[in-house]
Amino acid sequence: MKRLSVLLFLFSPFFLFAQDVRMMRIKKAEGKITLDGKLNEADWKSADVASDFQQTFPFDSSLAETRTDVMLTYDDRNLYVAAVCYDQSNGKYVIQSLKRDFSFPVSDAFGIFIDPFDDGANGFSFSVNPLGVQREGTLENGGGFGVTTAWDNRWFSEVKIEEGKWIVEMKIPFKSIRYKSNVTEWGINFARNDLSRNESSTWSWVQRGQNVANLAYTGKLIWDAPPKKAGSNISLIPYGIVGVNQDYQGENKTKVPWNLGLDAKVAITSSLNLDLTVRPDFSQVEVDRQITNLSRFSLFFPEQRQFFIENNDLFARFGFSQIRPFFSRRIGLENGQAVPILGGFRLSGKVNQNWRIGFMSMQTEGGVPQGTRSQNFTVAAVQRRVFKRSNIGLIYVNKQAFDDFSPQWSDYNRLVGLDFDLNSANGKWQGKAFYHHSFSPGDRAFVGANATWLMYNSANVTVHWNHEYVNKNYNAEVGFVPRLSRFNPETGQVEKRTFWRLEPSAEHRFYPKNGNVVNYHAPGVYYDGYFDENWGETDRQVQFFYKVKFKNTSYLEVNYNEWFTRLFFDTDVTFTDQAAINRGGYDYRSGRIFYKTDVRKRLNASGSAEYGSYFSGEKLTSQAILNYRAQPWGIFSIQYDQNEIWLPNGRRASLHLIGPKFEFSFTRSIFLTTFFQYNTQQDNFNINARFQWRFKPMSDLYLVYTDNYDQTLSVKNRAVVLKLIWWITL
Numbered sequence: 001m002k003r004l005s006v007l008l009f010l011f012s013p014f015f016l017f018a019q020d021v022r023m024m025r026i027k028k029a030e031g032k033i034t035l036d037g038k039l040n041e042a043d044w045k046s047a048d049v050a051s052d053f054q055q056t057f058p059f060d061s062s063l064a065e066t067r068t069d070v071m072l073t074y075d076d077r078n079l080y081v082a083a084v085c086y087d088q089s090n091g092k093y094v095i096q097s098l099k100r101d102f103s104f105p106v107s108d109a110f111g112i113f114i115d116p117f118d119d120g121a122n123g124f125s126f127s128v129n130p131l132g133v134q135r136e137g138t139l140e141n142g143g144g145f146g147v148t149t150a151w152d153n154r155w156f157s158e159v160k161i162e163e164g165k166w167i168v169e170m171k172i173p174f175k176s177i178r179y180k181s182n183v184t185e186w187g188i189n190f191a192r193n194d195l196s197r198n199e200s201s202t203w204s205w206v207q208r209g210q211n212v213a214n215l216a217y218t219g220k221l222i223w224d225a226p227p228k229k230a231g232s233n234i235s236l237i238p239y240g241i242v243g244v245n246q247d248y249q250g251e252n253k254t255k256v257p258w259n260l261g262l263d264a265k266v267a268i269t270s271s272l273n274l275d276l277t278v279r280p281d282f283s284q285v286e287v288d289r290q291i292t293n294l295s296r297f298s299l300f301f302p303e304q305r306q307f308f309i310e311n312n313d314l315f316a317r318f319g320f321s322q323i324r325p326f327f328s329r330r331i332g333l334e335n336g337q338a339v340p341i342l343g344g345f346r347l348s349g350k351v352n353q354n355w356r357i358g359f360m361s362m363q364t365e366g367g368v369p370q371g372t373r374s375q376n377f378t379v380a381a382v383q384r385r386v387f388k389r390s391n392i393g394l395i396y397v398n399k400q401a402f403d404d405f406s407p408q409w410s411d412y413n414r415l416v417g418l419d420f421d422l423n424s425a426n427g428k429w430q431g432k433a434f435y436h437h438s439f440s441p442g443d444r445a446f447v448g449a450n451a452t453w454l455m456y457n458s459a460n461v462t463v464h465w466n467h468e469y470v471n472k473n474y475n476a477e478v479g480f481v482p483r484l485s486r487f488n489p490e491t492g493q494v495e496k497r498t499f500w501r502l503e504p505s506a507e508h509r510f511y512p513k514n515g516n517v518v519n520y521h522a523p524g525v526y527y528d529g530y531f532d533e534n535w536g537e538t539d540r541q542v543q544f545f546y547k548v549k550f551k552n553t554s555y556l557e558v559n560y561n562e563w564f565t566r567l568f569f570d571t572d573v574t575f576t577d578q579a580a581i582n583r584g585g586y587d588y589r590s591g592r593i594f595y596k597t598d599v600r601k602r603l604n605a606s607g608s609a610e611y612g613s614y615f616s617g618e619k620l621t622s623q624a625i626l627n628y629r630a631q632p633w634g635i636f637s638i639q640y641d642q643n644e645i646w647l648p649n650g651r652r653a654s655l656h657l658i659g660p661k662f663e664f665s666f667t668r669s670i671f672l673t674t675f676f677q678y679n680t681q682q683d684n685f686n687i688n689a690r691f692q693w694r695f696k697p698m699s700d701l702y703l704v705y706t707d708n709y710d711q712t713l714s715v716k717n718r719a720v721v722l723k724l725i726w727w728i729t730l
Contacts, residue, residue: 022204022219024050024188029073033080037160037167039071044082047071050219053192053201058519058551060208060459064201066194068110072221076228079177081126081170083110088164089196093130094600095632098665100694101135101149102127106553106599108195110168113139113213115187116179117271117353120215120389120423122313123187124177130166131632132159133668140313142389142423143213144430150309153177154697154729174230175729178271178349181229187218195600198552207427208459209509216389216427233267234730237698243721248714263307272349272357277307280341311348314358314381318395318419318434323449323470324480325417325436326379326397331362331478334372340365344377356383356391366402373411374402377478389423399478413477414439422454430455438475447473449481460510462524466503472496472533483530488569489580497568498533507547515551522547540564555596563588565615573615574645574653575681581616581647588613602629617647635663656680669694684716685709698727 029043049071053064067086074080093108104111104127111127123139125147134157137147153176160167179186190203191212204219206212242258261279268274308328319325332341344362351357358381366374378400383393394417401411415438422431431454438447451468470484473496483501485494507524523546530539545559564587567573570580590612597604603626610621620643627637641657661675670693677686687707694700702723708716 024048025222026072027224029075035158035169035171037158037169039082043073044071047073050203053203054205055201056206057200068192070190079172083168085110086165094195098632098668109193111191113189115215115218118185118187119353128157128168143215146211147213175233181270182226184223184226186221188221189218214427230270235265236728237263239725241723245719247717275346278343325415325476327480331377354385376400388425391421393419397478428458440475445473446471449474462507464505468501472498500531502529519549519551538566552598554598557594559592561590576653586615620644633665637661683710700725
């Protein structure tokens with residue numbers, strides 16, 4: 001006990017230090033609030049006003065030049081937010097488009113961040129721009145890395161533009177958020193972007209360099225009485241999908257796939273939710289953007305399917321980005337092919353201020369693709385809050401094969417993991433430590449993985465440490481660990497190798513006193529090294545960089561890199577089916593420059609170029625992105641990636657990826673997105689057009705057209721898909 005007391009004393013600065021807290025009181029509305037942006041109700045006139053916003057950019061030591069006033073009230077069903085956003089732009093706002101979930105940092109906008117449990121761990125964000133476009137999302141693991149906008153839910157807003165100001169009214173149903181009915185204090189903050197002044201500000205002070213959504217910096221919302229339970233909260237989400245697929249290669253067949261299914265969301269309590277699904281269709285209506293891959297390992301594409309989004313961090317935050325014990329995109333896929341899902345359920349949310357739980361079970365159909373077994377995927381997770389904003393979590397993942405509804409006990413994969421997430425009270429310290437252990441038939445050796453990560457981030461200094469260890473026998477079949485496996489071209493087999501990783505970095509930012517042109521300079525160093533089980537070096541990157549952030553939002557970075565790569569097999573390092581270079585260790589080096597123009601301009605661009613040695617040859621990598629904003633109805637962009645590789649004996653590879661994209665916002669509910677992707681590495685030319693009509697809140701009609709061709713423009717396959725999603729709240 002004495003040792004524990006000493007440890008708590010030594011680490012107390014991480015957990016006990018906090019900023020002065022701003023407070024705002026909220027009282028129940030006596031009359032009806034009409035959502036019209038006029039603020040002429042008596043309840044608004046008598047409400048407390050949150051004002052005196054403080055700058056977060058370009059400085060964090062003064063009051064905001066742009067005035068913003070915020071009022072709150074509520075009734076039995078809804079939380080109401082009103083904001084008067086003064087400005088001098090005369091209507092010359094920066095609006096990316098009329099499409100929902102706009103990018104907050106590059107838009108004129110007002111936003112609210114809510115922490116209903118006041119634990120600094122999880123919360124919700126709602127934002128509106130001057131044209132009334134909405135943006136909502138969740139705040140995970142303290143909000144230090146921003147808002148996860150994949151989450152959607154029902155809420156309402158109106159905006160009215162007047163001379164010298166625009167006025168926001170929001171209505172957020174209590175049914176749309178998760179909270180505890182007996183909690184009288186919530187964490188809360190408000191943010192405002194006035195890009196005509198190039199100013200970002202918040203009501204409760206946020207340190208420069210931190211994300212404005214960081215829950216370490218919220219103020220207190222004091223309720224005159226705790227909000228009541230939201231009452232019956234059930235949503236049914238039926239959907240239907242039908243398509244026509246023509247495969248012009250292989251069997252050259254035309255298919256007409258279709259499906260009908262139902263999802264349901266049932267609020268067990270105001271903070272605990274049950275999701276049910278029957279015959280789900282997890283097809284994505286948004287196609288993954290292609291990437292040129294020269295890494296020798298698989299690339300990660302994030303989950304976009306709605307069923308998995310709410311409380312997704314309960315499952316997905318375990319492990320690291322490249323050592324994931326659970327990756328939901330594994331469900332419904334077998335060797336890259338879609339597997340029908342019979343159904344499943346998920347229970348997730350908070351039990352109280354200290355405990356979060358999650359339990360999910362999904363069952364796939366057997367025989368499709370041919371020869372596959374039915375599989376059950378079960379995941380259980382629990383988190384316990386410790387200290388002020390940190391938590392300890394335990395996860396269990398089980399993949400179990402079935403034949404004729406009977407479990408095949410010899411065909412399984414299981415995993416147990418323990419994670420500790422560190423978030424200091426002042427938001428400057430973040431970290432993680434975990435240990436995971438897998439279980440598979442025939443295991444006779446150690447099958448574990450562990451890692452630690454610690455980061456200190458202040459206005460002037462960011463220091464980062466990371467270590468990783470994965471044993472070659474570790475087997476997370478429902479996870480994502482690309483570095484563990486290597487394809488041996490000599491045997492045609494995939495081999496697994498134990499690896500260690502060390503990844504420290506340091507960056508120092510200093511701010512010119514006048515600050516008229518440059519907001520900050522930032523030199524730094526980054527190291528990324530991989531080792532085998534005997535600590536023999538296998539990969540290394542040492543980078544020295546210099547960053548310049550300009551006051552007008554443009555950005556410049558230059559860096560110099562020293563590389564080392566050990567090839568375990570003779571390998572084609574161009575990844576274009578050319579002759580392989582010899583196995584062995586290779587030292588090489590490169591320099592890179594990157595520049596991004598002022599994103600507030602309707603015409604903006606970014607570009608980079610990297611040149612240097614590459615294994616036994618040379619490589620030039622370049623990228624250019626050009627964007628034009630026909631505000632607010634259209635965004636036109638084009639991205640071009642090029643890799644030129646020169647190897648001895650006249651061998652050369654020229655890889656190109658070009659992707660024009662056109663986004664049209666006809667209204668705030670009707671959108672058309674079309675993009676083209678020409679990828680020489682994959683010998684593919686793709687056309688994708690997606691029409692979306694949000695005919696009521698959370699209800700969408702999609703029409704998607706996709707075409708794929710080879711480099712000779714011979715068609716590979718073609719598809720048209722119609723999908724209807726209808727959200728019914730009972």
